[in-house]
Amino acid sequence: MPPHPETWLRVTPDGLFCEPGGFFVDPVRAVERAVITHGHSDHARPGHAHVLATAETLAIMRARMGEDRAGATQQALPYGETLTINGVKLWLRPAGHVLGSAQVCLEWQGSRAVVSGDYKRRHDATCAPFEPERCDVFVTEATFALPVFTHPPAGQEIARLLRSVALFPERTHVIGCYALGKAQRLISLLREAGWEAPIPLHGALMKLCTLYEELGVTLGPLVPATVAGKEKLAGAIVLAPPSAIADRWARRLSEPIPCLASGWMRVRQRARQGGVELPMVISDHADWPELLATCTEVEAGEVWVTHGREEALIHALAQRGIRGRALHLVGRGEGEEE
Incomplete structure (x- = not known):
C-alpha cells in the first residue's frame, strides 16, 4: 500500500x-x-x-x-x-x-x-x-x-471602469494594482475591451511589464505616467501600486478618481478605508x-x-x-x- x-x-x-x-x-x-x-x-x-x-x-x-x-x-x-x-x-x-x-x-x-x-x-x-x-x-x-467571495466576471468590472471614463472624460482614473500579475492582467483586459490608447504607468510597474513583453506577453503601448502633464492625462487610465493612488504622487494627475483592483474590493469597508471611489473586484x-x-x-x-x-x-x-x-x-x- x-x-x-x-x-x-x-x-x-x-x-x-x-x-x-x-x-x-x-x-x-x-x-x-x-x-x-x-x-x-x-x-x-x-x-x-x-x-x-x-x-x-x-x-x-x-x-x-x-x-x-x-x-x-x-x-x-x-x-x-x-x-x-x-x-x-x-x-x-x-x-x-x-x-x-x-x-x-x-x-x-x-x-x-x-x-x-x-x-x-x-x-x-x-x-x-x-x-x-x-x-x-x-x-x-x-x-x-x-x-x-464570489468574484464577478472581470470583463464586467472593466466595463464599469470604461463607463466611468466616458462619464468623466476630464478626470484621470488611477487604478491601484500589484506590479506582478495584476498590472499586466488589467492591461490585457483593457486591450480585450478595445482600449487602444497608450496606458501610463507608475515607474514601479514598468520593469515587470517590460519583462512580460520580453517573455512573449503582448501588452500594447505603455508610457511613463510622469512624462505627460495633467491636461494630457485627462481621460486616461493610469496604473500604479495600491499605495500610490491616494498619496502625493497621484496629485500630478487630472482630478484623479482612485480605483483599486482586488478580490478584497468585495468588502465595501476595505474600499472606504482606502479612499477608493471605484472598487473593481478583479482577483488573481x-x-x-x-x-x-x-x-x-x-x-x-x-x-x-x-x-x-x-x-x-x-x-x-x-x-x-x-x-x-x-x-x-x-x-x-x-x-x-x-
Missing part, C-alpha cells in the same frame, strides 16, 4: 518539506534546495542555494531580487516535464495565477500530492490557465475561502465556488489548506466527504501579493 503523503511531506519552521526528496516548496527562509511556485515575494524568497521553477518564474525572481539573490544555482523546469529527485517524481502544472506560476506535483512510492501555490480559474491571457491534476492529497490556498485567486470545485475536480481524498480562511473551507469540504487539514504555514500574505 502506498505511504500516505503525511509520512513524507511535512510542515517545518522553514516551510513545506519533502523529506525523501530533500527539498522545500516555497520555503519562508533560505534553504539548500527550494521549488518555487511563482514569483510573488511571500512565496519566492531570496538566498536559496538551489532553486527549481519555471523559466518565467526564475526570470521574475532575477528581476525582483537580482541575479545573485534569486538562487546560487537555478534550474528551469517546463510544464509537464518530469524530474526525479532521490526517488521522488516531480513535475509542474500551470496554476493560472501569474506568468510562470505552477502547481508542484509530487509522487513517491505510488503516493501523489499536489501543492497548488496560489491559483485562479478565470481567463487570463497573460499566463497559462490552471490545469487540474488528480492526486491523493491536494495542498490548496484559501485566500478567499468564504461564501461572500480562486473564489469560494472555484475553491470547492477545484478540490472536487482533483479527486483528492484529503485537502491540506495552507493559508487564508482555513476553517470555513475545511468545514465545507467535510460536507462533501473530503477530509480537510489546516497546515498553518507561516509567512504567507493575506492579500493579492504581500
Whole structure:
C-alpha cells in the first residue's frame, strides 16, 4: 500500500518539506534546495542555494531580487516535464495565477500530492490557465475561502471602469494594482475591451511589464505616467501600486478618481478605508465556488489548506466527504501579493 503523503511531506519552521526528496516548496527562509511556485515575494524568497521553477518564474525572481539573490544555482523546469529527485517524481502544472506560476506535483512510492501555490480559474491571457491534476492529497490556498467571495466576471468590472471614463472624460482614473500579475492582467483586459490608447504607468510597474513583453506577453503601448502633464492625462487610465493612488504622487494627475483592483474590493469597508471611489473586484485567486470545485475536480481524498480562511473551507469540504487539514504555514500574505 502506498505511504500516505503525511509520512513524507511535512510542515517545518522553514516551510513545506519533502523529506525523501530533500527539498522545500516555497520555503519562508533560505534553504539548500527550494521549488518555487511563482514569483510573488511571500512565496519566492531570496538566498536559496538551489532553486527549481519555471523559466518565467526564475526570470521574475532575477528581476525582483537580482541575479545573485534569486538562487546560487537555478534550474528551469517546463510544464509537464518530469524530474526525479532521490526517488521522488516531480513535475509542474500551470496554476493560472501569474506568468510562470505552477502547481508542484509530487509522487513517491505510488503516493501523489499536489501543492497548488496560489491559483485562479478565470481567463487570463497573460499566463497559462490552471490545469487540474488528480492526486491523493491536494495542498490548496484559501485566500478567499468564504461564501461572500464570489468574484464577478472581470470583463464586467472593466466595463464599469470604461463607463466611468466616458462619464468623466476630464478626470484621470488611477487604478491601484500589484506590479506582478495584476498590472499586466488589467492591461490585457483593457486591450480585450478595445482600449487602444497608450496606458501610463507608475515607474514601479514598468520593469515587470517590460519583462512580460520580453517573455512573449503582448501588452500594447505603455508610457511613463510622469512624462505627460495633467491636461494630457485627462481621460486616461493610469496604473500604479495600491499605495500610490491616494498619496502625493497621484496629485500630478487630472482630478484623479482612485480605483483599486482586488478580490478584497468585495468588502465595501476595505474600499472606504482606502479612499477608493471605484472598487473593481478583479482577483488573481480562486473564489469560494472555484475553491470547492477545484478540490472536487482533483479527486483528492484529503485537502491540506495552507493559508487564508482555513476553517470555513475545511468545514465545507467535510460536507462533501473530503477530509480537510489546516497546515498553518507561516509567512504567507493575506492579500493579492504581500
